[in-house]
Amino acid sequence: MVTRGKKGVVSFSLVYAHLVSALVFLGIVLLAGLLYSLQFLGKYPFPGVEFLSPGRVRMLHTNGAVYGFITNGYVAGLYWAVPRLTGYKVLNEKYLGWFMFWALQAAVLATAVGLLGGYAQAIEWGETPIFVDPFVLVYLLLALFQFTVPIYQYGKERPLYASSWYIISGLIWIPMVYIMGNYIPQFFIPGVAGAAITGTWIHDAVGLYVTPLGWGLMYFFVPVILKKPIWSHGLSLLGFWGLAFFYPMQGVHHYLWSPIPMYAQYAAVFSTLVLELAVVTVIINFFMTMRGNGDALKKSVPLRWMMIGIVNYGITCLQCSIQVLLTTQKAIHFTDWVVGHAHLIMFGTFGFWILGILSYLWPKVTGRRLYSSSLDEWAFWLIMIGMETMWVDLLAGGLVQGFTWWGLNPWMDSVRFSAPLWFVRTVTGIMIFVGFILYLYNFYMTAKKENIPSAQPQEA
Amino acid sequence: MERFSTFALISGLFFFFFGTFWQAVAPSLSLRNIPVKSIEELADNVLPEFYKLADDYPVEFKRYFGEPSKASFAEALNVGKAQYIAEACWHCHSQYIRPVSNEELRFGKVSYPSEYANVMQLPQLLGTRRVGPDLIREAGRHSNDWHVAHFKNPPNVVPDSVMPSYAWFFDKNGRPNKKGLAIVAYMQWLGSWAQEPVYQLDARK
Numbered sequence: 001m002v003t004r005g006k007k008g009v010v011s012f013s014l015v016y017a018h019l020v021s022a023l024v025f026l027g028i029v030l031l032a033g034l035l036y037s038l039q040f041l042g043k044y045p046f047p048g049v050e051f052l053s054p055g056r057v058r059m060l061h062t063n064g065a066v067y068g069f070i071t072n073g074y075v076a077g078l079y080w081a082v083p084r085l086t087g088y089k090v091l092n093e094k095y096l097g098w099f100m101f102w103a104l105q106a107a108v109l110a111t112a113v114g115l116l117g118g119y120a121q122a123i124e125w126g127e128t129p130i131f132v133d134p135f136v137l138v139y140l141l142l143a144l145f146q147f148t149v150p151i152y153q154y155g156k157e158r159p160l161y162a163s164s165w166y167i168i169s170g171l172i173w174i175p176m177v178y179i180m181g182n183y184i185p186q187f188f189i190p191g192v193a194g195a196a197i198t199g200t201w202i203h204d205a206v207g208l209y210v211t212p213l214g215w216g217l218m219y220f221f222v223p224v225i226l227k228k229p230i231w232s233h234g235l236s237l238l239g240f241w242g243l244a245f246f247y248p249m250q251g252v253h254h255y256l257w258s259p260i261p262m263y264a265q266y267a268a269v270f271s272t273l274v275l276e277l278a279v280v281t282v283i284i285n286f287f288m289t290m291r292g293n294g295d296a297l298k299k300s301v302p303l304r305w306m307m308i309g310i311v312n313y314g315i316t317c318l319q320c321s322i323q324v325l326l327t328t329q330k331a332i333h334f335t336d337w338v339v340g341h342a343h344l345i346m347f348g349t350f351g352f353w354i355l356g357i358l359s360y361l362w363p364k365v366t367g368r369r370l371y372s373s374s375l376d377e378w379a380f381w382l383i384m385i386g387m388e389t390m391w392v393d394l395l396a397g398g399l400v401q402g403f404t405w406w407g408l409n410p411w412m413d414s415v416r417f418s419a420p421l422w423f424v425r426t427v428t429g430i431m432i433f434v435g436f437i438l439y440l441y442n443f444y445m446t447a448k449k450e451n452i453p454s455a456q457p458q459e460a
Numbered sequence: 461m462e463r464f465s466t467f468a469l470i471s472g473l474f475f476f477f478f479g480t481f482w483q484a485v486a487p488s489l490s491l492r493n494i495p496v497k498s499i500e501e502l503a504d505n506v507l508p509e510f511y512k513l514a515d516d517y518p519v520e521f522k523r524y525f526g527e528p529s530k531a532s533f534a535e536a537l538n539v540g541k542a543q544y545i546a547e548a549c550w551h552c553h554s555q556y557i558r559p560v561s562n563e564e565l566r567f568g569k570v571s572y573p574s575e576y577a578n579v580m581q582l583p584q585l586l587g588t589r590r591v592g593p594d595l596i597r598e599a600g601r602h603s604n605d606w607h608v609a610h611f612k613n614p615p616n617v618v619p620d621s622v623m624p625s626y627a628w629f630f631d632k633n634g635r636p637n638k639k640g641l642a643i644v645a646y647m648q649w650l651g652s653w654a655q656e657p658v659y660q661l662d663a664r665k
Contacts, residue, residue: 040591040622042615048627055548055624118546122583127548152464159462165471168464172472180484185583189488190496191576194584196487200480202588208476244471248479252487254588257558259573264487271479330560334590401590406561411593416620 009083011093016365017101018076019358023440025068025108026351030436032061034429040422051116059115059127065346066125066205067136068108073354074213075104078147078167080361081220085163088150100142107135123198125205126182133182140178144171162219162236169244170212177204192259199260199268200251206345207247214350215243215282218306221357222286225303226296231288235281242278246271256329269324276321283314301376305356308384312348316341331406336418337398344391347432355383355439362443371445375438382435390428397421497578502649503534509648510536512604513641520631524638533645540646541580543639547626554587555596555650568597569654592623599652607644608636 038044039054046052079097083089090097107128114120114129121127128136148171151164160168181201185194223230230236252260253268290297290307297304319341323332332338363370370376397418404414506528514521514528525532544550556571557563564570575596576584602610609616612630614623629640636644 039624042622044624048625050628053547053624053626055551056546058551059548120546120548122545122548122550122585124588148464148468155464160464160467161462165462165467168467169471172468173476176476180480184484187582190579190582191491191584192573192586193488193491194581195576195586197484198584200483241471244475245479248476249482250479251483255556255586257560258556258586259571259576261487261490264483267482330558333558334554334588338589402561405563405566405590408562408566411566412618412620415591415622419620 009087009089010080011090011097012365014093014097014101015076015079015361018072018079019362019365021101021105022069022072022076022354022358023443025064025072026436027440028112029061029064029069030429030433032057032064034426034433036061037422037426037429041419041426050118056116056118056120059120060112062125063111063115063127064108065351066210067104067111067128070210070346070350070354071104071108073357074210074217075100075143076361077217077221077354077357078213080357081163081217082147082150082167085161085220086150086154088153091146091149096142096146100139100146103135103139103142107132107139110135121182121186123182123185124202126178126201128182130182130186133178137175137178140171140175144175147171162230162233162240163216165240166212166216166219170209170216173204173208173212173248177201177208181205195255195258196252196260196264198251199254200248202254203251204248207243207250210346210350211247212243214353217357218286218310218353221360222303222306223289225300225306225360226289226293228289228293231285231291235285239278239282239285242275242281246275246278250275253324256324256326256333265326269326272324273321276317279314279317283310286310301373301380302356302360304380305352305359309349309352309356312344312352312387316345316349319344331402332398333402334405335398335401336394336421337402340391340394340398343387343394348387348391352384352387358443359439362446366447368446368448371442375442379435379439379442382438383432386428386431386435390425390432393421393424393428397425491573491577494574494577499534499538499579500530502578502580503530503537505652506530506533507599507645507648507652509600509604510645513644516604517635517641520635520637521641524641536642536645537580537649539638539642540644540649541585543629543643544585544646545583549595550585550587551589552591552623553593553595554590555594556586557594557596563594567594568651571596575653592621595647595650597651597654598647599650600648600655602647604644604648607647608640611636611640611643 035045035052036054036058044054079090110132111128114132115127119129119131121130121133148168151160151168154160155164180197181204185198185201189197219230219236249271250268252264253272256265256269258265286307297307322328323337323341359376400417400421401414404417405411510533511528514525521528525536557567557569559570576586606617610618610623611626612634613625614621626640629636629643631637
């Protein structure tokens with residue numbers, strides 16, 4: 001079942017398949033986002049087409065991002081990182097591995113069809129139709145065993161490294177979180193208490209699934225690329241336990257000033273503020289690891305993706321500790337500010353990490369040299385500048401909307417005043433999309449057979 | 461300390477349940493004594509706007525809902541809510557009014573827990589974003605005709621609106637179908653329990 005050995009523990013074909021899927025879904029997700037942004041300019045290309053209604057396309061954008069792009073990208077990273085970290089193969093590649101791969105793609109496609117067909121669930125980040133939910137759950141449980149069994153084997157011999165902490169906890173959290181978020185508010189608890197549970201799910205989907213798996217992979221890939229250990233084991237511990245304790249206690253901050261009992265709102269605000277301290281320790285740890293190796297950022301685009309993602313994570317969390325205050329909430333809740341925040345964390349951080357992992361692993365799993373490093377640079381700068389500009393632009397939009405509402409302007413003022421900012425948002429979206437096309441072309445050409453085989457051995 | 465069981469049991473299970481208790485379980489316990497209304501209880505008071513729909517669109521109303529009654533009103537509310545969810549209206553319209561930022565002046569009475577304790581909020585539709593205005597005090601703000609025109613093409617009644625048109629809420633002859641009638645009924649129901657006379661100019665559009 002599990003075999004030991006440093007050589008040949010990684011299934012290249014599984015890593016490759018998940019990377020390709022992640023790329024395909026990223027393309028769909030970006031296109032959906034771009035289309036949806038056109039609605040705000042009054043230039044939507046499919047008016048009156050039911051299954052391409054902007055409201056439905058928006059759900060394709062967000063759910064495709066989490067379940068299509070990020071999940072595929074992370075699983076590719078896990079298929080690489082977990083065996084190399086532990087020296088054991090994952091539980092089963094040939095049957096379970098490929099079954100899980102096709103199950104995930106089928107679940108994401110069924111979600112896309114269901115959302116566009118009008119079978120969405122009114123749970124944010126969990127719009128996956130009710131009939132898809134059980135399959136996602138089974139997938140998550142299988143993933144738990146697939147990746148924690150080798151870690152468990154290794155843990156019997158030696159203390160576990162930071163990556164493993166995040167991966168074990170994240171994979172245990174997500175099935176519980178998924179059941180809580182998708183079933184309890186849908187069938188059992190209505191209204192305000194349901195909102196508290198939904199808020200907890202919204203936050204946990206990001207905080208207890210996407211974040212821990214992402215950090216687990218970063219704790220593996222960044223030191224590996226730099227060929228040096230992480231700076232401080234103590235800070236790793238502090239960061240992990242801070243995250244693990246305070247992250248599950250924040251859900252209600254998505255519904256501040258709502259009829260949810262105030263003690264839950266205060267607890268959410270407090271734990272969000274304290275979490276910032278834990279996040280700072282993690283970021284210090286990575287920057288101190290980088291110390292003295294600044295040159296590597298020039299040479300290695302994958303490392304640059306990962307480090308800029310870590311910077312964005314720091315910015316997002318700092319922003320979070322400001323925007324979560326009840327005073328700030330008066331102005332920015334319900335506005336584009338939050339949309340900007342969500343983009344910086346989901347794409348600017350986790351998306352960038354996956355793009356970094358992909359560009360690091362792709363030449364290794366295909367066994368070919370990168371097609372063009374200038375295309376790689378162009379893609380990086382276009383997507384990066386596009387993303388950061390979109391973030392600033394949406395923050396500005398949020399302030400405009402929030403204060404127009406607060407000032408009791410006619411409602412349509414907030415829409416009219418936002419129009420130029422929404423235009424900039426679409427432009428930045430096009431920048432990201434063009435960058436993605438260059439990225440895609442570059443890696444497609446890399447994988448093509450005519451390309452020169454890589455000089456270095458695959459197991460480097 | 462860095463053992464598998466530490467991360468599986470302490471962070472994986474214990475911390476999760478601890479946090480979830482304060483954020484999800486405790487609020488549910490605090491609110492457990494508010495009785496949850498069924499759809500029959502909600503539809504007990506058939507709204508005048510529902511009768512008006514039957515007058516305005518007699519052929520369509522007859523075809524899709526028969527006569528205006530408690531049963532047909534309950535059905536309209538269910539279908540309306542289903543459309544509200546399928547079209548993800550809740551991504552751009554919230555359903556709660558905060559006690560801050562002059563929202564009470566703009567929209568009306570601040571939201572309170574018991575108005576959400578019913579099956580129409582299963583799943584809850586509080587929402588997290590407003591591109592358009594809040595809808596929890598929408599009842600009676602606009603006429604049925606306004607809503608029908610608005611769903612057909614929002615910019616016709618609200619210049620510069622970015623809301624998409626919902627052509628599939630209408631028959632080939634341009635009159636509302638079952639979905640269209642139901643979503644209008646749902647709009648007129650939202651907040652009908654907390655309706656106040658509107659004296660000031662409508663600052664919402």
